[in-house]
Amino acid sequence: MPKPSPRLAEVTKTSRISPSIQRIHLGGKALRTFPSTTPGAYVKLMFDLEGQPLTAVVDKSQVAMRTYTVNSFNPSIPEMTIDMVLHASDGATGPASAWAGSAKPGDTILLAGPGTSKGLSDTYQWVLLAGDMTALPSIKNHLAALPKNTKGYAVITVESEGDIVNIPKPDDVEVIWETKAPLPEVVASLSWHEELPAVWIACEFSDMRNIRRWLKDEKKLPHEQLYISSYWKKGRSEDQHKIEKRHDSEAFINSLKAG
Template sequence: MSRPAPRALEVIQTRFITPNMLRVTLGGEGILGFPADQESAYIKLLFEQGEGQKPLMRTYTIRNQRENEIDVDFVVHDHPGPAGSWALGAQPGDRILVGGPGPRKLINPAGDWFLLVGDMTALPAISVNLALLPNTAQGTVVIEIASEADRQSLSCPPGVDIVWVVSRNPSSPGEALFDAVAEMPWREGAPSVWCACEFSSMRRFRAYFREGRATDPKLLYISSYWKYGLSEDQHKIVKREDESTVAVL
């Protein structure tokens, strides 16, 4: 089945929800016909590069969806890339081409308890996953953030604990996140695990959930959303190579 053509969406508003997270609301006439129930699905933002060149594509998560709008959250860096620079300068009425949505990646509901792990790039998807858990769910969420002020108020069941981990070393993303997970008490029963973070950190977690804390592969979702020092295009190549290597092991 062919993919739907990208649609032009309009910037409705922008606002910082924490010091390092900027929310852009998109809508306008182009949102008509956008599928419902797509919170946590990914979209592709397309940035034109000039005549004869393919547009740059950057992948983001739908954080919230309303009848005629979607919210997309951007992690703000000191040296933003094309998407971050666009978001920082976006004004109401600006337009951008958006591809997708792609499939949602939700935590497997079959576990005895739930463990969600990620950095700020995964925070939108984690937030949606949390809100979809049944009210009786038990578990732990571990989220790495850039500062204490980047904590967010998240909707989650009363039996789910949220652990915020402040990264003190930006050049070692995921290190504090991994240490926090490795040191946490492990609950009884089989966990459903959802983990998304930086590439090198993802590989460390993958080994941990396969060997250190052996987890049923059917109950494990793990992915890298980015790689330190690389663009998204470069990360895709490294990620593809890694996946092909793992597939033959």
């Protein structure tokens, strides 16, 4: 089946929901045919090689894509919201972060998608969700979709206490916000329940590898109970990260096959 053509979306509103997160509201007639989404669904925002938002389809060699989780989508309006982390490395910021900080109503941008990611295992007695701010929309949507009697943990690392937001959740899921300790350290400090968990984790590449190793070697977690992915890597562009992520995934799968 061919991939759907990119859609031209229009910024209808922007708001700073925390010191580090800008929420972009997108609308426009092209979103009327956008499919319904599930937790973890994502879109790719399209920029030219100069970092400017694309408003017309060009040769793919001239496109820089940046991947973002769909925070919410209401097809009846239609309206999509995307929460974008505002960050800089050595004073420089990437095209998506720069656009998020300056976008205003009436601006347009092409987006591709939606894509989907693996959800929680169908069989579990408790859950562990963990990630940094790039994973916050997915964690929020997964928590909202859980049965009310679910127990477990959601661990989220943020830049500051100002980035802590209210998240609807089952009563017995403990949400842990962390501003100082690394994500692998916080996850490893949890009181591990004896029953079978469903684990969903998305974070920085090095943190992902550390947590994955711990789950495999220390906790002996069955692979089918786990979704773990890196959403970004320090010091790498999305394109560079994508290549390294693919190589890492292939090596990990081969190690599982080798026993």
